[in-house]
Amino acid sequence: MPKTLIERMNVWRSDRIRLLQSLICVLPFACLYWLLPFAGSLTIGNDYPILIQQQMELQYSLAHGSFPLYAPGFAGGRSAAAMTLGQLYHPLSYLASHSAGYWKGYALEWNTFWRLVSLGLTQLVLFNLLRRLKLSTDFAFILSFVTVYNLRMLDMFRYGASLENYTGFLLLCAAMAYLYITPDRFIRPLSVIGATYLLVCGGHPQIAYLGLVGAALICLVIPSTVAALRPDIAVNWRRALHYYATVGIYVGLGQLLALAYTLPFYVEFLRDAPNRVKQSYQWSIAFSDHLGGAANSFFNPLRSDVNGAFGSSPLILVAMLAPVALAPVRQVKGRAIMVALWLAFVVIFLCSVGDDTPVDYFFWKFFPFADSFRVPGRIAVLLPPILMLMLAWFFRAADDENFRRQMRPLVPWHLTLMAQAVFVTGYFLLAHTQTGYCTPFNIQQYPSWVNSLIFLSGLACLLLATLRVLPGRARVLAGLLLSGIVITQTVVQLRYGAWVAHRDPTPSLEQMDEAKRSDLAFRGAQFGMESKTVVKPSVGVDGKPFFPFAVFRPANKNAPPVDYSAAVPQNTAVPGTRVATVYTAFNRLVLKVDASTPGFLTLSVPYSPNWRASVKSQKFSVVRTDRNELAVFLPAGTHDVDFRFHSPASVAGMLISCGTALFLALFFSRRCRPGWVRNTVMVVAIVVLGGGFALWERSLYNGDNLGMRYVWTSSH
Numbered sequence: 001m002p003k004t005l006i007e008r009m010n011v012w013r014s015d016r017i018r019l020l021q022s023l024i025c026v027l028p029f030a031c032l033y034w035l036l037p038f039a040g041s042l043t044i045g046n047d048y049p050i051l052i053q054q055q056m057e058l059q060y061s062l063a064h065g066s067f068p069l070y071a072p073g074f075a076g077g078r079s080a081a082a083m084t085l086g087q088l089y090h091p092l093s094y095l096a097s098h099s100a101g102y103w104k105g106y107a108l109e110w111n112t113f114w115r116l117v118s119l120g121l122t123q124l125v126l127f128n129l130l131r132r133l134k135l136s137t138d139f140a141f142i143l144s145f146v147t148v149y150n151l152r153m154l155d156m157f158r159y160g161a162s163l164e165n166y167t168g169f170l171l172l173c174a175a176m177a178y179l180y181i182t183p184d185r186f187i188r189p190l191s192v193i194g195a196t197y198l199l200v201c202g203g204h205p206q207i208a209y210l211g212l213v214g215a216a217l218i219c220l221v222i223p224s225t226v227a228a229l230r231p232d233i234a235v236n237w238r239r240a241l242h243y244y245a246t247v248g249i250y251v252g253l254g255q256l257l258a259l260a261y262t263l264p265f266y267v268e269f270l271r272d273a274p275n276r277v278k279q280s281y282q283w284s285i286a287f288s289d290h291l292g293g294a295a296n297s298f299f300n301p302l303r304s305d306v307n308g309a310f311g312s313s314p315l316i317l318v319a320m321l322a323p324v325a326l327a328p329v330r331q332v333k334g335r336a337i338m339v340a341l342w343l344a345f346v347v348i349f350l351c352s353v354g355d356d357t358p359v360d361y362f363f364w365k366f367f368p369f370a371d372s373f374r375v376p377g378r379i380a381v382l383l384p385p386i387l388m389l390m391l392a393w394f395f396r397a398a399d400d401e402n403f404r405r406q407m408r409p410l411v412p413w414h415l416t417l418m419a420q421a422v423f424v425t426g427y428f429l430l431a432h433t434q435t436g437y438c439t440p441f442n443i444q445q446y447p448s449w450v451n452s453l454i455f456l457s458g459l460a461c462l463l464l465a466t467l468r469v470l471p472g473r474a475r476v477l478a479g480l481l482l483s484g485i486v487i488t489q490t491v492v493q494l495r496y497g498a499w500v501a502h503r504d505p506t507p508s509l510e511q512m513d514e515a516k517r518s519d520l521a522f523r524g525a526q527f528g529m530e531s532k533t534v535v536k537p538s539v540g541v542d543g544k545p546f547f548p549f550a551v552f553r554p555a556n557k558n559a560p561p562v563d564y565s566a567a568v569p570q571n572t573a574v575p576g577t578r579v580a581t582v583y584t585a586f587n588r589l590v591l592k593v594d595a596s597t598p599g600f601l602t603l604s605v606p607y608s609p610n611w612r613a614s615v616k617s618q619k620f621s622v623v624r625t626d627r628n629e630l631a632v633f634l635p636a637g638t639h640d641v642d643f644r645f646h647s648p649a650s651v652a653g654m655l656i657s658c659g660t661a662l663f664l665a666l667f668f669s670r671r672c673r674p675g676w677v678r679n680t681v682m683v684v685a686i687v688v689l690g691g692g693f694a695l696w697e698r699s700l701y702n703g704d705n706l707g708m709r710y711v712w713t714s715s716h
Contacts (some may be wrong), residue, residue: 005510017131021124028119031149033498037109044158044503045501051160052108052506053524059097060512066703067696068586069264070610070645073521077606079268079647080586083522084569087203091120092164095406105505115163122167123148129174132181133229136469142315142486145682147388149490150312151301152380158306158498161203166381168199169211172251173218173385179250180222180243181233186671189250191666196254201261203270205270206373207381214250214382217344218389219247221337223388229396256660263653267482268610270372277372281355284364287375288354292433294377299426300454301493302446307353307437308377309497310384313486314458315465317419319390320345325415333403336477338393345386345651352380372415398469410468418461427455446496457489483589516706519549520584526628550579550591551711554599557633577714582640584708588701589643595636603630603643610646615639644701654696658669660690 029036035043043049056078061068067086068080087093095413096102096110123144126139130140132686156162172195179188199211223243228234257260289305296303298320301311323342326332330340349358354376362372363379398412422604425626438444462486469476515523554577576596583590593601605611607624613632614620620632620641632641667683 008115011618017137020137021127024124024127024141024144025117025186025548027123027145027487028116028149031487032081032116032493034495034496035112035503037113039107040230041503042500043112044502045156045499048157049108049158049501049504050524050605052111054083055093055096055111055160055520056086056506056512057524058083058086058088058523059093059102060516061703063097063103063509064151064704064706065587065699066585066587068699069647069650069700070587071522072518072586072605073523077608079264079608079610079645081264081267081647081650082269082273084205084265084269085159085203087161087164087201090161090164090198090199090203090259103509105508107506108444108503111160115157118164118167119153119330122170125171125174126388129177130388131395132178132390132545133226134390135229135640136399136474136479138483139392139399142313142483143391143395145386145486146312146315146481146490147384149494150384151297151304151306151309151493152384152497153307154195154494155306156207156381159204160564162207163202164201165199165207167213168195168197168202169207169214170385171195172199172211172215175227176215176219176247177222179247180226181230186668189246190419190664192250193245193254193257196251197257200255200258205265206378208378209369210381214385215251217382218385219244221341221389224334224337225341225393228337228393231333253664255658257450257657259660260650260653260657264647264649265657267649273367273372273710279371281361281364284371284374285354285360285376287350287377287436287438288356289436289674290434291353291356292430292441293435294349294380295426296429296430296435297380299423299458300451302440302450302454302497303430303433303435304439305377306438306440306443306498307375307436310380310381312384312490312493313420313461314423315391315461315486316387317386317423317462318394318465319507320414321417322394322420323390325418331561332397334393338390338408341386341390345383345390348379348382348386352377354404413466416462416466416469420459420466423462424457427458440497443499447640450492450496453492454489457485459493460485461489513706515544516584517709520586520706520708532662548604548712549581549708550601550603551712552577552579552595552599552601552634552714553594554595554597555633579712581708581710583699583705585703587645591641591643593634593639593641595634595639598633598635600633601641605630605643608645612644612646614642614644651697654693658689662686 034040054074057071057074062566069076071080071083074080078517080086091099092111092114095114096107099106099110099113099385102110126144126147127140128431130143131137153163153166156166172192175188175191175195179192185465196215200208200667202208202211202292223235226233287305289308292309293304297309297311298314299311299663300315301309304311320342322516323335323338327339329335350357352360352365354360360376364373392417394412406510417596448453461482464478466483467474468482469475576594577599578592578594579601580592581589582592589603589605590599602625607622609623611630612619613622615634622643623631623633630643634641662685666682669678669681669685671683
């Protein structure tokens with residue numbers, strides 16, 4: 001063949017791959033067409049639209065120049081660390097809030113847009129990784145697709161911030177694999193560090209924790225799995241130990257980088273959340289599926305509870321059958337590691353069904369922090385990458401003649417036919433099995449033709465997979481058709497696999513400004529977050545209830561502040577006493593008090609030792625009322641009382657995060673050539689991170705006055 005023709009064919013192959021990569025980036029907008037931003041009227045229902053409110057609350061403070069340490073009115077007045085689903089430390093939150101129209105009613109649209117972009121980029125990374133592992137283009141596309149697009153992803157999307165933990169987990173798995181296959185001293189380490197940060201700071205701590213556990217498992221099997229897929233990359237214990245140590249260091253650096261988020265979350269919320277920690281086992285198994293319902297993820301995922309479903313295509317049945325069927329065939333390369341992955345899959349699957357098996361109880365009992373988790377099905381987030389590796393091993397073997405010889409007397413098409421028989425049997429046997437309450441059929445009442453389509457497309461997938469693994473010219477066409485069927489089935493399942501709601505505009509900046517002028521309190525859903533106090537209306541002298549933000553009552557300093565919810569006798573009122581707001585923001589409140597007698601200024605803000613009070617340079621002790629509210633004793637006179645919420649954990653976490661970022665910049669800049677570039681990078685890093693920390697610290701108490709209007713007089 002002439003050289004020029006070979007070169008043309010290589011160019012054509014490269015162009016084809018680039019075209020496919022471009023298609024992957026836009027594919028999420030087609031797969032989730034029904035929630036396409038700026039078009040249509042539907043979105044994911046249940047939690048998704050509500051959780052955007054938490055993000056907007058935090059971004060609102062930032063838009064007014066103040067980094068939020070405190071979240072007024074949220075969960076009874078908790079630290080902003082409790083509003084974790086608002087993603088204060090994740091880049092997606094900032095991409096959305098700085099997109100045109102976010103503050104004009106399109107916050108949900110932009111969040112959806114950037115999440116769809118993240119799904120496409122995640123599949124692109126997995127697709128390139130699988131091609132690096134020598135999978136054919138069609139198999140690399142199919143496996144990366146079913147790993148990203150499945151009902152576990154859809155449920156993560158439904159819970160907002162969880163999706164960023166999920167994509168961060170998949171990106172971390174890919175980054176660790178790249179680090180082993182083609183290690184370098186710059187891009188690969190930074191990829192592991194960055195993916196760790198994205199996983200930890202996604203916003204849902206439970207999924208972040210599970211993701212780190214899953215990443216540790218994937219890290220352990222990567223050397224043996226890569227050797228099974230790429231025989232040219234030999235594995236030995238010295239290289240494996242060096243790899244484990246290297247990954248441990250980089251993941252540790254990523255966690256230090258995320259300490260600005262995790263440290264205040266642990267100190268200010270997790271240690272002081274009685275309704276979230278050390279709960280009973282019965283509390284932890286809320287929203288569990290049953291064995292039969294979870295098993296339907298292999299046959300008809302719409303019959304699985306949305307809180308634990310992980311299904312996509314029945315091709316995952318091949319992943320479950322291949323290690324078992326080939327376990328007795330000793331000459332098969334990679335058999336042992338695939339059996340180990342299979343066993344890990346089984347343990348995780350049994351854990352996901354709650355008290356139907358004892359596995360989840362042992363996880364709840366012995367794993368750190370596991371007694372703070374609910375919804376056992378969420379652990380199924382670990383299953384897609386495990387299935388991807390097992391399927392990659394099978395399809396790699398099916399395309400390689402040497403592998404096929406090792407698999408005798410079984411051959412690849414035997415396994416796909418076995419999967420077809422299991423699929424048909426399981427589909428009908430589990431059609432009426434006991435499931436959790438939140439199956440798609442219960443929450444959507446989807447059309448009857450959907451089940452028929454899932455069954456027929458499942459059969460078609462496994463039949464085309466059989467044709468694809470057979471030698472012959474039909475393989476190319478079978479691969480294309482298989483890709484199309486997998487996409488079609490997945491699109492239908494995603495459309496009917498979760499709650500659907502009408503899309504409403506989000507509040508504009510002007511609307512939020514107006515709301516904050518009357519009351520700083522958070523107006524969104526609390527999601528069962530425990531309250532530190534129950535705010536009751538006070539009763540004025542006219543007998544009418546009102547909700548006072550701040551009151552002043554004459555009292556002796558040695559007398560504890562009392563509950564003022566009862567009516568105040570007329571003869572105790574002191575004429576001329578007045579309280580008015582001067583400056584209001586999330587972390588700082590300034591009130592002007594005119595008092596003709598000493599007494600207690602009481603705020604309807606739950607007590608926390610983080611609050612400090614001062615008048616000019618003089619500090620005053622903040623005490624707790626019998627309603628768990630803030631109070632400070634003031635002498636007679638006119639005072640501008642300055643309340644500030646301090647968060648030592650946030651300052652320490654931000655210092656460590658900035659210090660880690662500076663260390664990384666200085667360490668990796670050593671590889672820059674020539675020398676002037678290296679020196680420039682060092683200077684820029686020092687200026688940006690040092691100046692950034694100073695600006696961050698200044699913003700805590702010097703943002704815009706939100707202008708809350710409040711006046712209280714003794715006549716109340």
